[in-house]
Amino acid sequence: MRIGDVVEQGDLLARLDQREIEQEVAQAEAELEVARAELAERESTLQNAERELSRTRDLREREIASAADLEAAEAQVAAERSRKQLAEARIAQRQAALSAARIRLSFTEIRADWEGGEGERVVGERFIDPGATVSANEPILSLLDLSELRAVTFVSERDYGLISPGQGAQLSVSAYPQASFDAEVVRLAPLFQAGTRQARVELRVPNPQGLLRPGMFTRVSLQVDKIEDALTVPYDAIARRGGRTVIYPVTPEQDEDGEEVLKARQVAVEVGLRSDSRVVVRPVDEELGEGAQVVTLGQHLIGEQAEVEIVGEQLEAL
Structure with a gap:
């Protein structure tokens, strides 16, 4: 991704080196297959032990097999059932390990994601280059929503009481000297800055055409009053x-x-x-x-x- 590229929800932004984690996934898949094979073997052994137990019981009823033979056959079935349960637990363990490896693999792909998932974003800045080493929580890109911006201005104490949220305003920028942009006051600071004796005003600025850019210097005009037939x-x-x-x-x-x-x-x-x-x-x-x-x-x-x-x-x- 480069500065100015337009992205949508779910678009791939960057991919980290996957080789090591792909190897972990392959190893986890192999271990899961081994565990499944062990389970199949235990199930077969258990079936044989259960058939042997059934045959021994028949022989015992005909007094051909001894009580010790029956007890040994029953013990063998119990042991094989325990081994089967252990094999099933080992499969669950291997499945969890595989899921964790696949999650780590998914983390190597960084995709565009924002609340709501609607609209599109623009790459505002790229902080790293391909091949660079990155750390956890290190930013790699900034995505900008240009459909609506926020403008900040300041008002003096004299005009403070004339401004309120919801009030309309007009913005102009040097890049488009003949254009005027509608805005709306959304927040008015409850305090004045000590150095300037001015209060901060935040305005919502719809930007459907994408002409305005973050960081632009704007001139804000607020209609604080209306006088009919004024000279x-x-x-x-x-x-x-x-x-x-x-x-x-x-x-x-x-x-x-x-x-x-x-x-x-x-x-x-x-x-x-x-x-x-x-x-x-x-x-x-x-x-x-x-x-x-x-x-x-x-x-x-x-x-x-x-x-x-x-x-x-x-x-x-x-």
Whole structure:
């Protein structure tokens, strides 16, 4: 088996050197045959002894044989019965030895086995090469179930109360930047790590197409709340001025010559929930209309009522 091979329940993964144990099996089989032959001989001898006992009894009834002859014949039958029982016990012993040898022989074949036995697995890693010596309990392969994976992320104390098992999530990975994968929260740690003050979150990630791989770095998006008709701006539009969080919406105005110019004004906002690229804002002192444009690049270079010029994609709509 090599890395990436697909295996099913019962597939042969590796075979250990069988020569020594095969010899043990052959020896146990031979000893069993000898024991069976001994039993057959004892049964024949017992039959002869029983016939001799029957003949002696007839002779004794006709007073031809003595009492001593009858006792000797009876003793011979008893002895042969004991020898037969011993031969039967020896057969049972040889059968047990053969079964044990065959079990040891089966241990030389390592087959794929997992709970349930359904689906298939993929060889994730091979720890030894053909011809290597292995010890008991030494791993030789790792088998991966890629049909469903587990993702781990961490949340801060601020968001901890907003997350619960059963909650949906979305995952993205660098290998497939345009794809999004569904996930579900299955466990939420009951304690926070001392160093980071964050709690561990485990998610179940269905992987029917097998695109995701263990060990990938993922970005997890959890919907912790839902706000209807929320006002959002690109996260890049957020700036800090004088200890306040502000944005710079741009509105058209006329200058002294009557020409239309674009001017940016500073609006203080409170920041709310955030998605990957946008954040909910609530203006502190004034209202903002939907569809207004905001500066997303160069906010640190402008001030209140600064004239701006659109170059490329510096403005985005709310």
